Amino acid sequence: xxxxxxxxxxxxxxxxxxxxxxxxxxxxxxxxxxxxxxxxxxxxxxxxxxxxxxxxxxxxxxxxxxxxxxxxxxxxxxxxxxxxxxxxxxxxxxxxxxxxxxxxxxxxxxxxxxxxxxxxxxxxxxxxxxxxxxxxxxxxxxxxxxxxxxx
Numbered sequence: 001x002x003x004x005x006x007x008x009x010x011x012x013x014x015x016x017x018x019x020x021x022x023x024x025x026x027x028x029x030x031x032x033x034x035x036x037x038x039x040x041x042x043x044x045x046x047x048x049x050x051x052x053x054x055x056x057x058x059x060x061x062x063x064x065x066x067x068x069x070x071x072x073x074x075x076x077x078x079x080x081x082x083x084x085x086x087x088x089x090x091x092x093x094x095x096x097x098x099x100x101x102x103x104x105x106x107x108x109x110x111x112x113x114x115x116x117x118x119x120x121x122x123x124x125x126x127x128x129x130x131x132x133x134x135x136x137x138x139x140x141x142x143x144x145x146x147x148x149x150x151x
Contacts, residue, residue: 006091012129021074052088
């Protein structure tokens with residue numbers, strides 16, 4: 001399986017590349033006031049208004065840095081309404097991929113109920129990479145707020 005590597009602070013995270021639609025440069029976002037801090041804003045993606053989640057803010061409580069390697073990872077998110085929604089995931093240092101086997105994923109033995117999206121670990125010569133379980137990224141309440149059902 002091909003995985004996309006990105007950083008949140010100094011920690012590496014992985015996302016299965018089959019979940020990725022496109023990786024785009026960081027763009028100017030329309031801030032949504034009174035929204036949770038992890039919602040970086042909205043932008044026009046090919047004629048659709050798309051929310052962007054700041055993974056750094058969501059995971060570590062600090063916004064992503066503004067660097068040339070900061071990117072928005074476009075994904076289809078399967079919502080509680082059983083339809084897919086376009087969502088952007090902002091991350092730092094989105095610059096590499098790795099080819100790993102599913103058997104290379106190692107369970108951590110630690111389940112954090114506040115962050116069920118933190119998955120198994122992958123080991124390489126540089127250390128540990130934590131996989132991100134996209135299907136658990138947003139709680140039902142967060143989805144209801146962020147991904148309103150189409151009418």
